[in-house]
Amino acid sequence: MAKNAATLLKNKIEYEKYVRNQNYDHDIYIKNLKNDERDNIILSIVEKNLISEKQPNTLIDTFMIKDTLENNYVGMCMVKLLPTNINTVLLEFFISEKDISKRENYYKDVLSDFSNKLLDNTNIYKVITQIKDENISFDTIYDSGFEFDYDLNLNKPSEDLQNWYSKNNNLYQNIPLGLPLIKKYNLGFFGFNKRDPKQINFLMDCEKEKDMFAYVNEIKHFSIDNLDDVQGYLVMDLNEENYVGLCITKPSIYDVNTYPRPLSVYYAVAKEYRNRGYGTVILKEIRDYIFANNLCDKINLEITSGNNQSLNIAKKAGFESDNGNFEIFQEEGYDYVPMSLCKKKINNRR
Structure with missing residues (x-):
């Protein structure tokens, strides 16, 4: 495996910057998931990353999610800055683990530690994400600091209702969301x-x-x-x-x-x-x-x-x-x- 992968978190779970055709293990993982029943989510993340390669000015970062104890990749996540709210980032991610209990633990890490890493940037006030996996409990979501976002859900089609959650930067709880x-x-x-x-x-x-x-x-x-x-x-x-x-x-x-x-x-x-x-x-x-x-x-x-x-x-x-x-x-x-x-x-x- 390439030694120069950008590691954001030094824990059981690591997040390595994904760039197509620059890491053999990354590409093999994606290739092996082509027949997965949920591969449309993976392909969506990969395709958006490919767009960012063709148009380097797009605000997209894509990461491989790795379980360092088991030494394998368990998912991908994408972060995008939203121009409509210039202090807000969209966190979109996929976990490929079949075991529900393990998958929930990976969700906890992404929703808690990875989102907190994003909020370490003082220019970011808010992280939003959509939870589509019905096996993930509300306790996991709420214990990670995310809350149901009523405004986001009101602006979404009916089929997406009850899926959107947001997490605010604790440094800015007393002022309205915006980039000062x-x-x-x-x-x-x-x-x-x-x-x-x-x-x-x-x-x-x-x-x-x-x-x-x-x-x-x-x-x-x-x-x-x-x-x-x-x-x-x-x-x-x-x-x-x-x-x-x-x-x-x-x-x-x-x-x-x-x-x-x-x-x-x-x-x-x-x-x-x-x-x-x-x-x-x-x-x-x-x-x-x-x-x-x-x-x-x-x-x-x-x-x-x-x-x-x-x-x-x-x-x-x-x-x-x-x-x-x-x-x-x-x-x-x-x-x-x-x-x-x-x-x-x-x-x-x-």
């Missing part, structure tokens, strides 16, 4: 929760503002199933505990032949919070988040002509006029100024 990005302000970016009255009231106020109506309409249509395309966030000042703005990211409708495809960022600050520096912080923080997590190599902005304040904010964040897209905008008759920023320019400045 601390610069001038302590900001949190939150996905839309239709059961949150504070969010509903804020969006109702934003709908009254002509320049924010379109943002509200898009954000209301996002759910946890929409993982890879358009993402919408409500931005909160965690110090004041008030929502101050909205932010949306989506694949650019131009630069379609560029790989990886650039993201367009749209943001707006509520009227009563303008001219206080929030716009600059929101743009810089979402910029840093996108590049730090390799979501793309280029970010595009579309700024209304004559909006000098937004142009200045973009320049402060390192964005420059995009001459190539400007010609496209002129031909299409768009009344916007295209600006863009490439990741390599940010890296060169640091």
Whole structure:
């Protein structure tokens, strides 16, 4: 077996980073499971890992689960960061052990120790997972720190009900779930929760503002199933505990032949919070988040002509006029100024 496998936990159970065709034992284990009655789960994890190899900017890590005492592999797990909640990771795993009691013990390790290892990352507030194995007791799930997640289950099809569980980072029990990005302000970016009255009231106020109506309409249509395309966030000042703005990211409708495809960022600050520096912080923080997590190599902005304040904010964040897209905008008759920023320019400045 290769000696350079990345081991996350030094215990009876170890988690080795899986990369296709780089470890013979890993690939043999997967091959031997092709005829397993549950191999569709395995193949799902493997296929997603293959996607991440073809598109290295996808946020996927896959691990082999090894029982070191018996010296064999007993399953696989995949971890994916969810753009809809930028502090949340999806843990998807499969245990191939046939013996129910042994399988339950492996479940305990993944749900307890492995998820705790993920939560050691202070930028992660929440781990979510789906339990489909009917032989796994609720005690095993709850004793591992996971709880039934009502919000997740409400957003899922009926056949998936009672399967989704979540586990929060104990360091952040007293603040709402979101990624605090601390610069001038302590900001949190939150996905839309239709059961949150504070969010509903804020969006109702934003709908009254002509320049924010379109943002509200898009954000209301996002759910946890929409993982890879358009993402919408409500931005909160965690110090004041008030929502101050909205932010949306989506694949650019131009630069379609560029790989990886650039993201367009749209943001707006509520009227009563303008001219206080929030716009600059929101743009810089979402910029840093996108590049730090390799979501793309280029970010595009579309700024209304004559909006000098937004142009200045973009320049402060390192964005420059995009001459190539400007010609496209002129031909299409768009009344916007295209600006863009490439990741390599940010890296060169640091």
